[in-house]
Amino acid sequence: MPPAANDEFRSAIRYTDPMKRHALEGAFLRQAKTLWNAGTPLLAALSGGIDSMALWALLAAVQSEWPSPVTAVHVDHGLRPDSTAQAGQLADMLHHYFRTPLTIIRVDAAPRNGESLEMAARRARYQALLEAAQAQGPDARLLVAHQQNDQAETVLMRVLMGTGVKGLAAMRPRQGRIVRPLLPFSRSALAAYLEGRGIPWIEDPTNADPLILRNRIRRDVLPFLADTVNAQAEWHLAMLAERAQEHDAALEYMLRQWMPPGAVSDTEEGLLVAPLWWEWPDELTTRVLRDFAERHGVRVTARHLKEALAGSSDWPGGWRVRAEAGGHLTVRKGKPVGVDPEPEPMRVDRAGDIPWGERTLVIREALFDGPVEPGWLALSQERWPVFWVRSWLDGDRIRPLGLRGHSRKLQDVWTDAKVPVAERRRLPVLADDPEGGVVLMVPGLLSSFDGRVEHGAKVWLVRLL
Numbered sequence: 001m002p003p004a005a006n007d008e009f010r011s012a013i014r015y016t017d018p019m020k021r022h023a024l025e026g027a028f029l030r031q032a033k034t035l036w037n038a039g040t041p042l043l044a045a046l047s048g049g050i051d052s053m054a055l056w057a058l059l060a061a062v063q064s065e066w067p068s069p070v071t072a073v074h075v076d077h078g079l080r081p082d083s084t085a086q087a088g089q090l091a092d093m094l095h096h097y098f099r100t101p102l103t104i105i106r107v108d109a110a111p112r113n114g115e116s117l118e119m120a121a122r123r124a125r126y127q128a129l130l131e132a133a134q135a136q137g138p139d140a141r142l143l144v145a146h147q148q149n150d151q152a153e154t155v156l157m158r159v160l161m162g163t164g165v166k167g168l169a170a171m172r173p174r175q176g177r178i179v180r181p182l183l184p185f186s187r188s189a190l191a192a193y194l195e196g197r198g199i200p201w202i203e204d205p206t207n208a209d210p211l212i213l214r215n216r217i218r219r220d221v222l223p224f225l226a227d228t229v230n231a232q233a234e235w236h237l238a239m240l241a242e243r244a245q246e247h248d249a250a251l252e253y254m255l256r257q258w259m260p261p262g263a264v265s266d267t268e269e270g271l272l273v274a275p276l277w278w279e280w281p282d283e284l285t286t287r288v289l290r291d292f293a294e295r296h297g298v299r300v301t302a303r304h305l306k307e308a309l310a311g312s313s314d315w316p317g318g319w320r321v322r323a324e325a326g327g328h329l330t331v332r333k334g335k336p337v338g339v340d341p342e343p344e345p346m347r348v349d350r351a352g353d354i355p356w357g358e359r360t361l362v363i364r365e366a367l368f369d370g371p372v373e374p375g376w377l378a379l380s381q382e383r384w385p386v387f388w389v390r391s392w393l394d395g396d397r398i399r400p401l402g403l404r405g406h407s408r409k410l411q412d413v414w415t416d417a418k419v420p421v422a423e424r425r426r427l428p429v430l431a432d433d434p435e436g437g438v439v440l441m442v443p444g445l446l447s448s449f450d451g452r453v454e455h456g457a458k459v460w461l462v463r464l465l
Contacts, residue, residue, distance in 0.1 A: 048202035275327030278418035
């Protein structure tokens with residue numbers, strides 16, 4: 001905005017006098033001082049709705065104490081026949097109430113492969129706005145009018161669609177060039193502020209479209225929760241986002257402090273995480289993987305990350321996550337490193353030491369007289385005088401002791417124990433059949449209800465070294 005126009009903007013509203021300031025203006029001023037420095041070039045993205053008009057009015061109200069060159073920008077997607085007329089109406093409102101011009105940017109919101117019309121419009125809008133901010137200089141900031149109710153809707157949408165702690169953090173007050181100064185304020189407070197100042201707004205007809213998920217959350221789900229569960233449901237959801245942001249910031253700090261030197265190598269070609277990564281807290285490993293994905297523009301889901309923690313996941317864009325034979329976790333394009341062949345099944349009917357790949361399975365005979373020493377597991381010799389040692393097979397299940405006969409997939413056992421995918425096929429499994437059958441034990445991890453032992457009975461004692 002030219003200096004003269006900005007001077008008009010500062011003097012356009014008489015209530016910029018601090019002695020006559022509205023409480024919302026004082027709160028906004030305090031918020032602004034935490035988000036940008038005085039004099040920072042600002043672009044305010046305006047749609048003409050309640051939120052963006054309140055943003056513009058509040059910016060005008062604090063100019064006398066926190067001045068900055070401000071430009072009003074409107075993006076016309078051209079998706080409705082009346083979009084050009086609405087842009088003109090907004091320009092007239094700004095001129096009449098604030099004596100400021102409106103920059104109108106027209107974009108092509110044609111969806112790309114896999115995009116909805118809403119996603120395409122959002123992508124085109126932000127691309128145009130960020131390019132406009134870049135043209136204002138390296139310090140320029142883009143102000144958008146997301147407020148507290150938008151935050152609550154975003155949190156609930158992410159909870160229902162699946163998310164982690166970082167997803168719960170939802171929209172942040174500052175994110176690169178993008179600044180959201182209205183997050184502490186509710187839509188009703190902003191509407192009351194405009195009404196009190198006699199400033200109109202334009203209702204967006206797309207807000208009534210039931211095909212848009214956010215609209216259904218706003219019009220149906222959140223009112224239902226407020227009426228039947230908690231009248232402050234939206235406020236609590238927004239506060240959850242704040243707490244998640246604090247948690248995420250603390251996690252980032254701890255990750256930088258704790259991460260051993262050389263544990264992670266992150267380059268344009270891919271990611272290499274050092275062996276023993278499976279002993280890290282899952283949240284830290286997930287953070288490393290998600291950050292890499294974000295830097296490379298890869299959209300990963302909770303399922304992608306869970307698979308990656310298990311040691312194998314195929315991500316969009318041809319990226320492959322693999323736990324390699326040497327113990328590294330890699331994210332890269334192309335074929336994964338090959339793994340060593342699985343050992344051949346072996347029939348066991350006597351005690352001894354059995355080589356199993358790079359490890360040794362130690363088997364001893366004994367009379368069971370109580371809990372065995374750490375590292376050893378017991379298998380009933382009377383029930384199973386002969387058994388097989390083989391590799392894990394897809395579909396294997398085990399009935400662990402203590403689960404009252406319920407079974408678990410061996411794949412879930414490996415995941416819980418953080419056993420890398422590359423190692424799973426090379427670990428021994430005790431079963432009654434070399435090609436399937438009943439799983440009796442996973443040496444070093446757990447025994448089966450089917451191999452349970454009795455006091456004074458003969459048992460096989462098994463240990464994996």
